[in-house]
Amino acid sequence: MKKILYTIFILFTSQAIWGQLYTISGYVKEAESGETLIGATVLAPSLEKGATTNAYGFYSLTLPGDSITLEYNYIGFEAITKRLFLDKDITLDIELGLESNELAEVVVKANSAREQVNSTQMSVDQISTKEAKILPALFGEVDIIKTLQLKPGIASGGEGSSGIVVRGGGPDQNLFILDEALVYNPSHLFGFFSTFNSDAIKDVKLYKGGFPAQYGGRLSSVVDVKLREGNRKKFAAKGGLGIISSRLTLEGPLKKDKGSFIVSGRRTYADIFTRQVNKAKEDDPEYTPIPDYFFYDLNAKLNYDLGEKDRLFVSGYFGRDVFGFSSEDFNFDFDWGNITTTARWNHVFNPKLFSNTTFTFSDYQYTIAFGFDVFDFVLNSGVRDYNLKTDFYYAPNNQHNIRFGADVTRHNFNVGRFEGRSEEESDPIFSADSGFKASETALYVSDDFEVNDKLKLYGGLRFSGFYNDGKFFMGLEPRFSMKYSVNDNLSLKSSYTRMYQYVHLVSNSGASLPTDVWYPTNKTVKPQFSDQVAAGVTVAIGKQFLLSNELYYKWQHRQVDFRDGADLFVNPNLDEEFVFGKGYSYGNEIYFEKKEGKFRGWVGYTLAWTWREFPDIDEGQRFPPRFDRRHDISIVSVYDLSKRFTFTGSWVYNTGNAISLAAARFYFQDIQGSRPDIGTIYTERNAFRMASYHRLDLGMVINLFLKKPKIDGDITFSTYNTYDRRNPYFIYYDLETDENDNVLGVKAKQVSLFPILPAATFNFAF
């Protein structure tokens, strides 16, 4: 008790003891481009005080008036030291230059080991695009979400998939945010690639627990993707040519050091070749045309300093997947994609108070059109959100970092619109649609409180609400975390979070597909919520190594699934198809990383269990979801042989997916006028395990430095699945028959998706 009183005494008397305090604030930026740096540190070593830049590159540090020395640091950049006499509040923007070592371009950029030990935040992974770009990738297509899958606790949704499964949460329980705008379907090509173009991305953070209070709306993870702002100093271009797509990014100042723009696009081009093949064979009556498929996306962003205290940002994303098939008597067109728009205003009220106000628009739609003979059918579905939110950062002193804000979203759900037409009828021969409008709101406040040199506490509270169908649902979401530093290199951390999710993904397939639709909470379908506790230890070993271990347990309440035989197709009574249950998952994640040096990389191991329990499924017995994986290992390494050559490798191993296989069958004669069939009987859900999955990917980066014209670039060679393992994708039964079609037996066959796949990519920048 005495200690607590002493602490309180120190808290409230600290200002008096130190005398007059002043605040230094400003932005930390990259010297070459003027881009703000997220997570850069500002340190007053003599006072052992410091701060880090927020998500917008802004920092605020309050110190006693005196002659002081400040160190500005960011990994991969030359540190800058500033000496100044502090006798008033000062605004100081700093630009950090890349380290003189040219290899800095490929140095892993994330929080240093010491910073991670010292942070209250746990259960977070951060990846920079530079880190992701050098690692080997499927078809050479860099995908930052797939790089995140190499971190412990974050599992892939399946072979080659950019979907993620975090600590036993479903694929629909991840919140993807692109420049503050929600992305409902963050994937291309049925999940094989994410919608995030690495050339346009500045920073990605994935929270798998210990969620800060400003985030809400999904149970299991938050993937916060920030787009680059563009070069404020000079015009620049970069791009790449890969085997399936090409990219181009243009950026430059709107007005030097006042504003900038960036435009980045990419497109796949397999369709260009398949169209030529189809054209060449169009006279062959036996030839079945290859379907057309391509995807593209475009990111654009503008930012401008309205003054010293105000910055304005406008950014947008537009992406589409287009699939088409046409034959003499059948046409099929399927396209889907996201649009997001963000308008953001940063305002510095005073050195201690910073605000970010954002309007976002988010839209996901898919349309399927098919026609045969005289009939045409069109199905479309989607969700459209308008969101307004404001966040305030208040740092009254160096011990408190207070954040508060409000958030309101208007959702428009088009669960499904289906229309059939005939050439002979002017009106639709039938049509049906189902849609909802709903509103979601949230208020939050949090404080990251440095109690003393050893103890840091984070406390947050989020109040969320959802209005639909004449009913208001609400949830209180407490967030706590704690860090105790045993010494400078060792800290213990723990956290508790509650999350609410008010929209649910309607999917009865084993994987996430573009046709899955989002469905709002209503009188029948209550909001999902989860409670998660985590405890861990983080150790910095020297300057280069980081070791962490985290244990977690997550309870997932009011989980949603579908009754057997559920009909989700434009069903106006979809509520009747849901079944409700619970889930729980627990596990341990070990992570060891060498963060710097010529040889660096990490090893992650997750031991985990995930269960679901639904009274209406398997008579209430618990069952593992498809993605329950007991063991998950990833080893990632990067070796810089010289300035010119870098070698990379990653190896992953995980327990095979849990799947359902048919246990029995029966002869079904059917009624007169129909043909007999064989009925298939499934018993326990997901009771069978496929073989384990493991894969080695290798890569080599050859850096190119042309002086005239000055072009930097690289050629990246990689092999996916280097030892050509036949990893299971799915298993099916096949009947063995003789030449007279008599059944001789049944064989189980395993299908793999990717053999060894070499790839080469050329990247350039000037």
Next chain:
Amino acid sequence: MKNYSLFFLFALTTLFACDLEREVDVDLPEYQNQLVVEAYLEAGKPYRLLLTESISYFDIPQLYPIDRNRPIIILSSLGETQTTIQDLLDLGIMTEDEIPVLPPSIDEATVVITHMGEADTLESLLYVEIDDRLVSPEDTVENVFFKFYNFYSPTIVPEDYDNDFQLSILDGQGRMALSNTRFLPPIPIDSSVITFNETDTIASYQIWFTDPGDQKNFYRHTLNKENLFKRPIQNFALDDRFFNGEAIVFSTGFELDRGKTVITTLYHIDEAYHDFLETLDEAEGANGNPFGQPASIISNIEGGIGIFTALSYHRDSVLVE
């Protein structure tokens, strides 16, 4: 509507092009065979029921030629006749190659259908309906489907929309299966239209009917060319979500030859039968579909699997001309 089936096709095209398949061993848990019941009540026809059992997936399904001396009740345009395969062979009506094959049936069982308190015990007798018009050379056992039942009662099913029919089965192994069902009133086909294409050679066929809007309705529609013993060209079940209380059309493409007959049957089915058909289809479709979530078959047979339902239908036979 399996809106994921196109992805499945797309994926499969890619997969098989790469030849990435291999055989694997699968250890399935031991399976206890279940009674499988198929019983369709049709007003004006006798009670009949097929009783078989399910088998483990890896057991090889066998079909056996019907015992040539086993009594069979045949319903044809001549009425009911009791005969044997041997009699048909001797009369030259059937050849050795045409002896029908059947799955192993459960013949030792007590099968009782009760209606209005009157219990009717079905005999263990083979029963089949045939059509005398099946004389075309292409009407072979491969494309003609006769429906055999191994339990039969001469009692004619009454057209009763107000009272349930109860089914109880107790087989020789002590396995019991129970169910009940009721007739729904048939929904009439309001009109039908045959439309020829521009070259006047092939036609499409459309039927119109009106869904009663006062309740949720389920339908099954079959369309057969020439007779009811061949593979249907249309066969689907659906509910009325898109057309509740409205007129609706079912149509073929331009695929019907001039001069041929088509038989359209519109069944007004109950939810249990609809769910059974849907889940049967989904369970089958999940095999080999990486995106499919296998469904348990929803059956109205307590203690077994299968369906006990009353068939109410409107049937039209139309000449394409």
